[in-house]
Amino acid sequence: MDLGIKGKRALVCASSKGLGKGCAEALAEAGVELVLNARGSEALEATAAELRARFGVTVVAVAADITTEDGRARVLEAAGQVDILVTNAGGPPPGLWSDWSRDDFIKALDANMLTPIALMQALLPGMMERGWGRVVNITSQAVKAPNAVLGLSNAARTGLTGFVAGTSRQVAGTGVTINNLLPGIHATDRADSLDHGVAAKEGISLDEARKRRFATIPAGRYGTAAEFGATCAFLCSQHAGFIVGQNVLLDGGGVNATI
């Protein structure tokens, strides 16, 4: 399917690896020019070079922490006029509801709620003026079904979801859509580190920890970054102009709910 977005320009945050990279790859395949970001420059430059070589698109790489004001300023300056924004950042650490201090909450809110909001505030006006734009926020399955050990994530991402629910409807009339993608477990470094944590805590092997987690997913496996990226690219396509303020769950059936 031709997604109809060849030549558009996208900023994909936190995209040297994992789900962000999956989104960048699918957009590059659709002919979209890219601005990529991550903190570490080595993996970022490698991803940028790989996408240039595979898809022949322009790729600008900005090494910066997207959760800081200074990092965002540098990324936005390099990005310039952007038609597509994919927000993403690392997720907060696991723990128990009784563990976290005010500082822990502020850090999680900064990374997973206020950073995507600041990026939207910076880029939505240009999209609205030009009469076309797409925003996809990478959030989490935790928005639909709270994860007991990821309370910081449950809280911050639900706050972002409320902001998007209201804002998406205020900008839709200008040709700009905002939607959220909710990953269940996907095979990335983040899933690896959570599995290592469970293995260490329960005194079991990494394989056993994964097997137990596969058993909680009706699809019987983890999702892939490529599947996730393809869904993101569709939400950024011309065909998705009537999809507004939605929360699209990619979880292999993991959340047991009728709607």
Ligand code: NAP
């Ligand atoms: P990942 O494999 O750990 O990849 C994270 C990517 O983001 C890397 O490129 C990393 O590069 C970059 N990054 C992290 N923090 C950053 C920051 N502050 N500024 C700029 N770049 C940053 O993670 P993932 O699995 O793709 O997950 C992406 C998001 O989805 C996370 O918020 C995660 O919590 C959420 N999620 C993931 C899953 C899953 O199963 N994978 C499930 C639910 C929710 P650098 O380290 O070099 O910065």
